[in-house]
Amino acid sequence: MKTQKLQHLAVVLLGNELCNNDWILKFLKKNGGLVELLFITYDSPWINDVDIFQWPLGVATYRNFPVVEASWSMLHDERPYLCNFLGTVYENSSRQALMNILKQDGNDKLCWISARQQWQPQETNVSLKNYQDALLHSDLTLCPVGVNTECYRIYEACSYGSIPVVEDVMTGGNCGNSSVHYNAPLQLLKSRGAPFIFIKNWKELPAILEKEKTIVLQEKIQRRKELLQWYQHFKTE
Template sequence: MRPPSKWGRRSKRCLTLFCLGFAIILVIVLIGVFPIGWILFPPRLPSPHPPYPHQEPAVPADPHPDFTVDIYSDAAIGIYLWQHIFKASTTSKLGGSLLYGFHKVDGLSFRFRTGPALAATETITEPHVVLVVNGRTEGKVLRARQWLEVTARSPLVENVGLVLLGNEQCNNEWLLWYLESSKYKIRVVFIVYDSTLVDGKRVFQWPLGVATYRGFPLLELQTGDIVGQRRYLCHFMGTVYRNNSRMQLVKALEGSKFTEKCYIKTRYEWPESETEDSASDYLKTLETSESVLSPLGMNAECYRIYEALSVGALPIVEDQKSPGMCDSPYRLLKEFNVPAYFVADWDELETTLEYLASLSEEELLHQRHKIIRWYAKFLQQMRDRFVNVIKQTFIIQK
């Protein structure tokens, strides 16, 4: 047996030293390329299983986080929209001549401006604008046209919405030219009072609401506010026009056995504004009445219908068309099944009051509950309709 060659021993030693050197170099390279933590504690691969039930998935981001709509209100119905429907507040500026506010609803931010300081000479630089304007008379229409020209002149305005207090004879044909012209960028119109323009696609019916221009407050009555016996079975405080069905109402009340149980206060001239005493008297007597009589006025839809609903009183409404181009009175209220009693004429008043007088206190309380719940839900539905239509017309169809 031969002894090991010295060259074999040297070869083995060289191979060992080479392998050791290569291993040291490899370790140095790995440390230089990857953090030591990755080598010592390699990252775990994500689990293919869904999160445990108690782990809430991430909330998706708002797709339009910076979408802001600016509301310029040149009519009192803007206050009804902002304070009563949106339930938003305002801040006074310039000695009360300007009211403004901020509110966010369902991912949209709204900025609101109204007051005497707001003029149709404004320079509007916001891209998404809603104008609240009055179209009752020719003079009011002229001012509404001026506002539409303001938005048309601005190269920055992309979308325009309109909330219009329409003509009481339902003649709003002046608006057609603006709707047909792309210059004015009108995407949607919400119109008060019946109109043949309403199609539920671009033109929507909108509620008249309460008389905010006379200071009628936002009332959010709870159960404790409507319990207890109410003093008056019915209520009517308003202007009586000549050759109008209100004359028939007055005669029906004069011959009724329930006259002493109703609060009746009439006048023969319509005042632009109430005195502080008359406004206070109206609200106090309204809140203590079981029903409110709403005869046809210059238009079928009256403030007193919404004011009655807000205090839980049953509106007794004359179901007749207004003169002029009106076709579908109370369209919006009937669409939402308003808790009101409709009469064809005031000859039905006596039997209606007899029915109310026959109800127990418990039944009357149930009726009040039903009315205030309906009205609160109605305001919320109007808010949702407004916001959804703005989204549809300003964003989705853009």
């Protein structure tokens, strides 16, 4: 049996959330290894767009998040919730601040909010259905930072035409700007013109929600179309 010699090797790496990925350096071709191209998640300072590129996180397929096909109702129906957040709220985190801000103005009654205290690695059928319903029935999806700024929730919201409201702050660790990109965090999404709402502090949220209450359905439909079209292009470009 004849075997062919490996001629080219590229790696897509689900990187560490803190950008601690030094273990792979010795495998890069420039360091004597076989890996010619490395595609890596999160805002790694190694990204040079020559042999190391950023790879978007995407949706959480490991938690059985599905491939979502846009429908007429997804685009055109009135959505009963102003916003949503279903997730873990860590003590003394910006997520806790977000919950407090929502309660202060009573906006938690207008949004689909379901907070838990402990992270769950897997969804149940019920929790996954609730999460998908929340995305589908909310105009906005609140995306606070976790260990990293980039999270699956951003892409999952796009799948359902729910505008991500993204906390645009750097988290701890070694992620950040690189020699060719200076707009971290989320520089890949920003460079592709992501039609999101970026905020630096959740204190900005009440004004955003007040404005949201004044937007008519036709404008929301157009915004959903633009988000879904952008996301489709982003996935295929």
